[in-house]
Amino acid sequence: MSHWSPAAEELRTARLSLLRPTEDDIEAIFEIHRDPRTCEHNPSDALARFEEAEALYRRWNDQWQRYGYGYWVIRRHDSDQQLGFCGIKPMELNNLRILNLFYRFATSAWGQGFAGEAAREVTDWASRHVPDLPLIARVRPANIASQRVAIRAGLIRAEHLDATGYDGLDWIYTARPHSPSTGRSHR
Numbered sequence: 001m002s003h004w005s006p007a008a009e010e011l012r013t014a015r016l017s018l019l020r021p022t023e024d025d026i027e028a029i030f031e032i033h034r035d036p037r038t039c040e041h042n043p044s045d046a047l048a049r050f051e052e053a054e055a056l057y058r059r060w061n062d063q064w065q066r067y068g069y070g071y072w073v074i075r076r077h078d079s080d081q082q083l084g085f086c087g088i089k090p091m092e093l094n095n096l097r098i099l100n101l102f103y104r105f106a107t108s109a110w111g112q113g114f115a116g117e118a119a120r121e122v123t124d125w126a127s128r129h130v131p132d133l134p135l136i137a138r139v140r141p142a143n144i145a146s147q148r149v150a151i152r153a154g155l156i157r158a159e160h161l162d163a164t165g166y167d168g169l170d171w172i173y174t175a176r177p178h179s180p181s182t183g184r185s186h187r
Contacts, residue, residue: 009064010072011121011122012121013121014117015076015117016077016083016114016118017076017077018072018073018074018086018121019072019073019075020064020072020073021057021060021061021070021071023057025057025073026050026054028073028082028106029053029085030047030050030052032085032105033045033046033047033052033056033104034046034047034048035106038106038107039104041142041146041167042140042167044166044167045104063089067090069087069088069125069126070087070088070089071085071086071087072085072118072122073085074086074105074114074118082106083105083106083109084103084105084106084109084114084118085104086101086104086115086118086119086121086122088101088122088126088130090133093163094161096134098134098135098136099130099133099134099135099136100136100137100138101119101122101123101135101136101137101150101153103115103118103119103146103149110145113152115152116148116149119137119149119150119152120152120154122153123135123153123154123175124154134174135155135174135175136155136158136161136172136173136174136175137149137150137153137173138163138165138170138171139171139173140168140170141169141171147173150173151173154175155173156173156175157171157172157173158172158173158174159171159172
């Protein structure tokens with residue numbers, strides 16, 4: 001069972017705490033995003049300088065201030081170590097307003113189910129608190145692990161929404177498939 005605060009600044013799962021990032025998390029933002037393995041499928045997300053992590057944190061914080069939600073820092077309940085990040089941001093896809101589900105974890109956290117657990121919690125939260133925007137995940141075709149996380153989060157493949165992203169073709173997974181021409185759900 002999971003719980004969330006009214007301000008959405010903290011979500012909890014059986015093993016994980018999802019907290020709104022603070023300035024204390026900038027070092028983890030930098031370390032995770034400068035590791036070439038974590039950005040292998042999305043090299044445009046890689047960071048080379050600490051100042052880039054500071055700027056990324058400011059963008060994340062600005063989104064929290066504007067919308068009341070964003071990306072969360074993921075930790076085990078029994079640890080202060082940041083495992084990674086998971087969250088949502090509003091954007092456009094095929095001329096539709098959507099929420100993009102994001103997850104990126106330190107390589108030391110891979111293979112333990114943390115990404116799927118966090119993504120499921122964020123997906124559930126978004127369906128309750130931002131139901132007017134369809135939730136999608138953009139996944140690179142060769143990123144099998146990310147595809148599995150999207151499926152564990154309850155999303156399904158929506159080939160009709162596939163689009164070119166910053167790093168090439170993005171496969172789209174969605175909680176509510178929408179037609180790009182009508183914006184209506186396929187049911």
